[in-house]
Amino acid sequence: MQPFAVSHISGRFISQLLSKRPGISQIKQIHAQIILQSLASTRLSLIDSLIHCYLHSKSLSSARILFDNHRSSPPPHVLLWNLMMRAYSKLQHCSEPINLFRRMIDTQAKPDEYTFTFVITSCAHQDSVLCGQVVHGMAAKNGNLLNLYVANSLIGMYAAFARVDDACEVFDKMSKRDVFSWTSLVSAFAKNGDMGKAGEVFRRMPLRNDVSWAVMISGFISAGMYTEALSYFQDMFRESNPNEAVIVCALSACANLGAFDHGKWIHGYIDGNRALQSSNTMTALIDMYAKCGRIDCAYLVFNKITKRDIHNYTSMISGLSIHGRGEESIRVFQRMLAEKLKPNDITILGVLNGCSHSGLLQHGSLIFYSMESSWGVVPKIEHYGCYVDLLGRAGYLAKAFGIVKTMPINPDVVVWRALLSACRIHSNLSFAERVIGYLEQLDCGSYSGTKVLLSNLYASLGKWGKVSQVRKVMGKQKNPADIGCSWIEVDGVVHEFRVSDMLHPQIAEIREKLGEILKRVGYAADATRVSFDLSEEDREQAVAWHSEKLAIAYGLMNTTSGASIRIMKNLRTCEDCHALLKTISKVYDREIIVRDRARFHTFRQGKCSCNDYW
DNA sequence: ATAGGGTTAG
Numbered sequence: 001m002q003p004f005a006v007s008h009i010s011g012r013f014i015s016q017l018l019s020k021r022p023g024i025s026q027i028k029q030i031h032a033q034i035i036l037q038s039l040a041s042t043r044l045s046l047i048d049s050l051i052h053c054y055l056h057s058k059s060l061s062s063a064r065i066l067f068d069n070h071r072s073s074p075p076p077h078v079l080l081w082n083l084m085m086r087a088y089s090k091l092q093h094c095s096e097p098i099n100l101f102r103r104m105i106d107t108q109a110k111p112d113e114y115t116f117t118f119v120i121t122s123c124a125h126q127d128s129v130l131c132g133q134v135v136h137g138m139a140a141k142n143g144n145l146l147n148l149y150v151a152n153s154l155i156g157m158y159a160a161f162a163r164v165d166d167a168c169e170v171f172d173k174m175s176k177r178d179v180f181s182w183t184s185l186v187s188a189f190a191k192n193g194d195m196g197k198a199g200e201v202f203r204r205m206p207l208r209n210d211v212s213w214a215v216m217i218s219g220f221i222s223a224g225m226y227t228e229a230l231s232y233f234q235d236m237f238r239e240s241n242p243n244e245a246v247i248v249c250a251l252s253a254c255a256n257l258g259a260f261d262h263g264k265w266i267h268g269y270i271d272g273n274r275a276l277q278s279s280n281t282m283t284a285l286i287d288m289y290a291k292c293g294r295i296d297c298a299y300l301v302f303n304k305i306t307k308r309d310i311h312n313y314t315s316m317i318s319g320l321s322i323h324g325r326g327e328e329s330i331r332v333f334q335r336m337l338a339e340k341l342k343p344n345d346i347t348i349l350g351v352l353n354g355c356s357h358s359g360l361l362q363h364g365s366l367i368f369y370s371m372e373s374s375w376g377v378v379p380k381i382e383h384y385g386c387y388v389d390l391l392g393r394a395g396y397l398a399k400a401f402g403i404v405k406t407m408p409i410n411p412d413v414v415v416w417r418a419l420l421s422a423c424r425i426h427s428n429l430s431f432a433e434r435v436i437g438y439l440e441q442l443d444c445g446s447y448s449g450t451k452v453l454l455s456n457l458y459a460s461l462g463k464w465g466k467v468s469q470v471r472k473v474m475g476k477q478k479n480p481a482d483i484g485c486s487w488i489e490v491d492g493v494v495h496e497f498r499v500s501d502m503l504h505p506q507i508a509e510i511r512e513k514l515g516e517i518l519k520r521v522g523y524a525a526d527a528t529r530v531s532f533d534l535s536e537e538d539r540e541q542a543v544a545w546h547s548e549k550l551a552i553a554y555g556l557m558n559t560t561s562g563a564s565i566r567i568m569k570n571l572r573t574c575e576d577c578h579a580l581l582k583t584i585s586k587v588y589d590r591e592i593i594v595r596d597r598a599r600f601h602t603f604r605q606g607k608c609s610c611n612d613y614w
Numbered sequence: 615a616t617a618g619g620g621t622t623a624g
Contacts (some may be wrong), residue, residue: 036618048617053618082615085616089615113615114615117615117616118615118616120616121616148615148616149615149616149617150616151616152615152616152617153615153616155616155617156615156616156617159617164622178616180616180617181616182618183617183618184616184617186617186618187617187618209617210618211618212615212617212618213618214617214618214619215617215618216618217618218618218619219618243618243619244619245618245619245620246618246619247619248619248620249618249619249620251620252619252620252621253619280619280620280621281620282619283620284619284620284621286621287620287621311620311621312621312622313621314621314622315620315621316621317621318621318622319621323622323624341623344621345622346621346622347621349621349622349623350621350623352624353623356623381623382622382623383623383624384623385623386622386623386624387623388623389623389624390623403623404619413624414623414624415623415624417624418623601622614621
């Protein structure tokens with residue numbers, strides 16, 4: 001039977017067509033012609049070009065079929081292996097480049113510097129240090145280490161594994177380095193949490209670009225050094241303009257610091273740059289405003305978005321939740337479902353959190369029990385933690401304990417803490433002791449993490465003998481990151497206070513003001529309740545120096561324009577401070593908003609918005 | 615060819 005070929009097209013002409021990298025529908029027509037005219041057997045290079053074209057139009061599966069078929073008789077050219085590997089190495093968490101590399105070695109094909117760059121990159125995407133080291137060795141044997149790209153990708157791979165020494169070794173042996181080599185080395189130190197060294201290398205760089213700045217700024221953020229992140233963000237403007245990644249990072253720093261004025265400035269900058277207006281920046285803006293205590297501004301950003309995606313919704317829902325606006329959080333969630341958007345695990349976590357803050361047991365239970373069947377999201381440990389928290393806060397201690405005992409994942413410290421927290425809220429010591437008894441029986445590592453909570457529980461019930469008993473078992477395990485630390489933003493400047501630190505330039509003034517406040521509100525600190533981690537001698541000083549109180553003093557001293565003082569904190573508001581804030585809000589007639597980790601408490605006229613806290 | 619990103623309960 002004759003093929004339907006309308007006219008005969010020469011192999012040479014097809015080759016020319018393919019070299020122009022046509023679109024997918026044209027490629028398919030040309031592919032059909034090659035089959036119809038049996039050109040594949042006479043001109044093998046046509047298939048190679050065809051694979052090249054399929055890869056160019058991102059049709060990886062079509063390319064793969066052709067590649068696998070023609071591989072047998074004359075083995076494919078290195079270029080073709082490389083092209084296939086490059087395509088797969090663009091996908092993260094894909095082991096195909098390594099599989100292809102193995103097959104390539106088996107067919108006696110000789111890898112070149114391109115091959116190694118792709119394979120090394122995908123070793124970094126994979127979680128395989130060992131694989132990377134083997135490939136490193138092979139590249140060395142092949143004499144490809146002198147290639148700039150190969151060495152750069154090696155530094156990048158060791159950076160991904162936070163293997164600083166290996167990254168340095170490759171870097172030191174290079175004869176020529178570019179901005180990629182330097183940036184990757186900075187990234188290695190940053191991934192390792194050593195921002196001091198990262199900064200050193202960063203300053204030594206002969207040339208920096210926007211990515212180099214992004215690596216530093218995001219490094220500071222993962223290290224929890226938000227003030228430093230913002231200061232680098234400001235320095236950056238002298239050299240280059242921030243890109244989307246940097247903007248998102250800077251907004252995250254503002255969110256963590258509660259730096260509203262700074263965040264607002266960045267918002268203005270985004271409004272003036274079309275290139276920065278993306279779903280990512282909108283999501284980060286919503287999050288920033290919510291975490292700065294300005295849910296009204298978060299709404300404004302959210303409502304202005306024309307086509308809202310799942311991340312925008314997630315950010316808005318979580319924002320409403322930390323503000324204790326559970327009903328609204330559910331309403332936005334339902335609006336999202338009506339728009340046929342499928343929630344992800346974090347969206348569900350956000351809405352569950354909203355339910356637990358607002359005591360919406362029924363809504364929360366419904367979402368928790370149907371999340372897998374309705375949206376295909378398998379409950380993770382975080383969701384269990386949230387649900388246990390929801391049940392516990394609502395007073396269903398036995399039901400919550402039942403969930404913990406029967407859940408399919410091993411409960412972690414967070415879950416136990418949520419359960420014990422609920423016991424504290426409902427002043428149910430005997431139930432807490434039952435939980436502790438159960439935990440001791442299990443004899444697992446999670447017990448130690450709950451001791452702080454148990455001691456807080458005893459403290460809130462005035463059982464001081466029990467408190468010191470538990471504290472003794474805990475011993476000294478002070479984590480520097482957990483030391484009391486508060487921030488307050490006044491006129492665009494973020495002021496940071498730590499327990500017993502004297503670094504603030506106005507510390508003497510603030511101290512004086514604090515003394516005045518304490519006297520005026522008739523406040524007597526109960527030294528037995530604060531800072532058990534400190535020695536006896538330090539304790540009294542620590543009470544007076546407690547970072548949060550310093551921040552309040554500074555706020556009262558300097559917030560003259562508005563009635564409200566906003567304080568952001570990374571530690572649990574301690575009990576005596578809570579009492580102090582109530583008194584101050586009454587005596588000074590100020591509204592005080594405190595952020596405790598991710599939750600807001602508003603103090604107004606001697607009352608606190610959250611009644612479940614103590 | 616090689617480097618960088620947010621949304622998470624307590």
